[in-house]
Amino acid sequence: MSGWPKNPKQLGKEHLRIDGPVKVSGSARFASDMQPVGWLYGMILRSPWPAARIRAIDLRPALSLPGIRAAVTANDPPFTVRYCGEELAAVAGLSKQACLDALSAIKVNADPLPFVVEEEAALRDTTPRVFENQPNAGEPREMQTGEVDAAFRTADKTVEGFFQTQVQLHHCLETHGNTVQVTPDEITCWASTQGISSVRDGLADNMGMPLDKVHVMSEFMGGGFGSKFGAGIEGGLAARLSKEAGGLPVRLMLTRFDEALAVGNRPSSFQKVRLGARKDGTLVAYELETFGTAGYASGGGTAGGGGGAGFPAPYIYRVPNTRVRQTTVAINAGSARAMRAPGHPQASFGMESIVDEMALALGMDPVELRIKNDPSEIRRQQYQIAAERFSWNAKYHSPGSSEGPVKAGIGCAGATWGGSGQGSEAEVRINPDGTVEVRCGTQDLGTGTKTLIAIVAAEMFALDPAAISVRIGDTTFPPSGGSGGSTTAASVAPAVFDACQNALADLASASGMSDPTGSNWRSATARLRINPIVARGRWKEGLSSRGVGGVQMAEVEVDTETGFIRVKRIVCVQDCGLVVNRLASVSQINGGIILGIGFALYEERILDGQTGVVLNPNFETYKLPGAADVPEIDVILQ
């Protein structure tokens, strides 16, 4: 078999998660649940200043408190902090209460510095600089194709708009953190992470320990969304506290407030857009000037970083004449990190909004205008499938025409993402009693990776997925890389496929049976002696691809007197390549839609210009979508 089976028995069907029972019963152990013998609580003291020169930090009052076993500074003073929430020091003790007392006992001698937390202000030369020796605004990224000015002159219609997207926080429900034990000989870490290998590398580097002495595990983790690569500063601090405490394990999980300050966000955007089209709807000219902030380090200072506040423009459309100028401006706030399709929601919001303006100006149906200009054959079909399911034609009427204060509205948009696979490895073990184990050094972020591995192995061996034991989230397993950018399924599945193929060849030869799968399985494996079959496999070309497309249509109600918006229904048509588990794929898409609703309607990190603090670092004031906010969602998987 050189590729995926043509008539699969398992692939693409609806499968239950193999780890569902341990998750619903509360017995799944996350990094934050780990309590190795002698464990200590860890907590971080953060800067209350958005900018300050830290002269001295006195840890002695903290260390003298009962129950405190270790305290460390984040850096050796003097050093500069550049956002409210930057790490100053950390403590480890017998209880959370002891740590809280210790944090307030630490004496910090600091000179507050001038700061700026508003993007527009930060652009001006007269405002304080985040870094003394460089302007807040980076060099603009400029791109031009064709003859933009001439194209605008010949366009029949030109529309302009200003669109703004706010900073969004990841707010993974399990906060960032680790349970770490550092002895003179080795480091053991239970991490809440999207990348066990990068956590291992970070801890080894931080503590000067060789890689073979660092063991990182993450069997379950409570959400990452792009923000959980690497050990993080909190991982390094936990490791130092453990060493300082004579090798006792330290569980250092951030608080909910910390999550709003220091562990990533989606950059803001302020987009000035101009679009020109011919009468027939053909887009001919596009101009974008945008700026946004990715925090103090402009997104460059973090692992898996979003790389500034830029985004693809004009997103999914191909306009022959375009001019794009994008600027990332530093402010005194926590740095951005990759967040669920970094750059794309900002890109989509600005571009699809101006396309709607153009449809209105031309008197054209927005779906028709999109089909005319979308270069993707797949999406053009998806618009038609979605329009039919949504009853677009019956529902569309010109904006503002519904009666009364509560207006009905519908909208549509297209999307893309790269994805693709990379060099994962996997190991399959077939035991003489017929049981199967698959090991892979990947991690399951809630996407169902563990189950996906079982499905692939079950397909290859013609067994039931429940018969496959899957072990992941351990750096002693075959390496698999980080789980980000929608690459996990496309990396892991081909490696498991390859390992299963190699295992089957070995089993055929050991058993003397040409086809040991399915009903022959028990008799074939019974012929194995003491040693199991152990076969490795690696990712290879031809079993995964990249570049997905999707289209969504939304129906909303807006009360024009109160401003209350209710999303009633979303139809989504999505191509995601080979679907391995239909049920979990729909779950993922539901989740993306709901996170998108949060971004569009509810979520915004608010910084106070006067004090530089995050004003809404909790769920009372930073609103995540809840049960009442979820519309009817109709997902069509292609």
Add this chain to the structure above:
Amino acid sequence: MAGAIAKVTAAAQSVESLDDQKPVGPEAVKLILQVNGKRHEVEVEPRVTLLDVLRNRLQLTGAKEVCDRGTCGACTVLVNGQPVYSCMKLAVEMRAQEITTVEGIGDSLTPIQRAFVECDALMCGYCTPGFVMSLTALFRTKQDPTLEEIKKACSGNLCRCGTYPHIFRAAQRVAESGSSKT
């Protein structure tokens, strides 16, 4: 001023007489907690929450600490059958109360837990025990709740992965099957 103090004292006395408890703290005090049908003796400071005791003293880590201020529901447990945020209860308030955590709702998976698995009503799984407890409380009071009642029962729980549609479906499945003996 004296009047105000007198009022406070009177209030404190009335609480004391109601509770038959002396004011305690700030040092650690001994408590007996009744959790999942078992008696546990713990010694904690009065400022320690029920959630902290459950997770860190009794190793019942099904309830999660997510917001630690009563806004997300991940720490939901039952106190005398009622769903409560265990991060918003002090352990010292829990004397003589019957506490049930996700670990204690059944010897095997309950119908709502089974429905969660069957409907893929979980992704990362961190919020899951909290939703299970909120819905367990709902089904203990009503066998066949409507979708609106299901949503209301979950209105104090947050899920960042966006599992809600499948959670509603799982709860509806239990409501329809009428097998909600939890």
